Amino acid sequence: MRQPPINTIAPDAIKAWKITAAIVVGVFWLLTIALAIISSIFEYSYWYAAIAAAISGVCTYLFVFLIPKLRFRRWRYEVFEQEIYIQHSIMIVSRTLVPMIRVQHVDTKQGPVLKKYQLASVTISTAATTHEIPALLEEDASELRDRISMLARVDEDDV
Structure with missing residues (x-):
């Protein structure tokens, strides 16, 4: 595993x-x-x-x-060159792999409560689903959005 x-x-x-x-x-x-x-x-x-x-x-x-x-204790994520690995849950652990080749666009979003703490969420959209990595520091969210965007664009060019 x-x-x-x-x-x-x-x-x-x-x-x-x-x-x-x-x-x-x-x-x-x-x-x-x-x-x-x-x-x-x-x-x-x-x-x-x-x-x-x-x-x-x-x-x-x-x-x-x-x-x-x-x-908070269960939320984890990791970005690899070929995929994004997301784990979250409260009782039943959900592990999701999002292939970079499937990523269509990446957004950051920030509501009033997240803004108060200088946090933002990263939303990763594919053709079929949307995945979210919530409550990252604003700088980290921007860097992660840019990194995923770059990796997804590189995969598109290779195909």
């Missing part, structure tokens, strides 16, 4: 993922509060609000505190 890739993503990825998850989970909490208010106004049972609060609490723990750390 092949060795896992050696390159990791930026440690600030955990913070960025936690903030993104907190925003999403915040919507669950707003809905829970709304359900509690509706239960109070219309004199419904408070069990609905209690169950919603328990679900929101579990979602907060999982998506804000647990999953970002697990996701």
Whole structure:
């Protein structure tokens, strides 16, 4: 079996993922509060609000505190001359090899949360799929994008 890739993503990825998850989970909490208010106004049972609060609490723990750390530990990538090797997972490890000859274009993208931590993601597009290497330092993402682009162009010229 092949060795896992050696390159990791930026440690600030955990913070960025936690903030993104907190925003999403915040919507669950707003809905829970709304359900509690509706239960109070219309004199419904408070069990609905209690169950919603328990679900929101579990979602907060999982998506804000647990999953970002697990996701960071498993994300690895490596770029070879002939292929890009990506490994990621939370429970089931997914290992992907993207042949350079199949790469059509490479992009970097950066949302507001990633920008706060000077991070960017590299998106690798083939005819059939799109692969992403998330949360790299901006400089590393630009260098990786340029390197993959150069290697993919060289492979095209050789064919």
